Amino acid sequence: MANTTLQDAPVAASLFDRERRDIVDARKGLLIRITPDGELLLTSDERLLGHEEPFPEWSIVLGRWQGMPIAVVEAPCDDVSTARRAHKVTDCLPMLSDDERCLVATALEVLHWRRDHRFCGRCGSPMVMDAFEYAMHCKACGHICYPRLSPCIITLVTYGDDMLLARSPHFPAGRFSTLAGFIEPGENAEQAVKREIREEVGVDVHGVVFQRSQSWPFPHSFMLGFTAQTSTKDITIDGVEIEAADWFSIDELPALPPVGAISRWLIDQHVKQVKAKRHA
Numbered sequence: 001m002a003n004t005t006l007q008d009a010p011v012a013a014s015l016f017d018r019e020r021r022d023i024v025d026a027r028k029g030l031l032i033r034i035t036p037d038g039e040l041l042l043t044s045d046e047r048l049l050g051h052e053e054p055f056p057e058w059s060i061v062l063g064r065w066q067g068m069p070i071a072v073v074e075a076p077c078d079d080v081s082t083a084r085r086a087h088k089v090t091d092c093l094p095m096l097s098d099d100e101r102c103l104v105a106t107a108l109e110v111l112h113w114r115r116d117h118r119f120c121g122r123c124g125s126p127m128v129m130d131a132f133e134y135a136m137h138c139k140a141c142g143h144i145c146y147p148r149l150s151p152c153i154i155t156l157v158t159y160g161d162d163m164l165l166a167r168s169p170h171f172p173a174g175r176f177s178t179l180a181g182f183i184e185p186g187e188n189a190e191q192a193v194k195r196e197i198r199e200e201v202g203v204d205v206h207g208v209v210f211q212r213s214q215s216w217p218f219p220h221s222f223m224l225g226f227t228a229q230t231s232t233k234d235i236t237i238d239g240v241e242i243e244a245a246d247w248f249s250i251d252e253l254p255a256l257p258p259v260g261a262i263s264r265w266l267i268d269q270h271v272k273q274v275k276a277k278r279h280a
């Protein structure tokens, strides 16, 4: 890996304070509601957070938002009493601030983790959630489970000013994005970048540089964003994870991922750099 560049990386969320040891017993504050399908329940005027309210049983305190205790709770999508409506999280990303995206990612991942770790994976006994930290304990055998994060690499590959973008079969029609894949056990991130790109589009890359990272709660990915270059435009798609790939100039872009996704940020940064170069 070449120089690690952290300029432009998001600073720690300033509105969201994760410290919660002194408020684990808070009974009221701000509440994020998430449906069993993982959709966000927004207020009638499409805001993430409403007014202060009592915390229901089974809510999980996440910390403070602008000084006020904040918790997440799983709520039915047909709960008309709150006048909230369900929205897909990815549809909400463009209208959320960076701090709100951190908050939503935390809420989704913690809820998902608690739901999937109700029983010990080692002995099968019921697990109990720790009061002070994100940890599920098995009293029977002592096993502890922390929230699972699955590290992934996501990489914008360029050849000169052109970008290599691809689409997987589950993308919305017409959308292309940067290449991504899970890091395998025993592998480092730079090796994963080279392997995934070679597997998915048959291209060898060099100049792999880390740019920024993002928690991606679908359901628990942790995206490490890179840029890399290649010295050939020949591509061979794998036909499984990738159904199409092509080179794009900044003047003829396809439909892109939503603002708020790290893939979009990597693309937007490149577009800015090429435009700045043209006007230099």
Ligand SMILES: [Zn+2]
Pocket: 120, 121, 122, 123, 124, 125, 138, 139, 140, 141, 142, 143
């Ligand atoms: Zn156990």
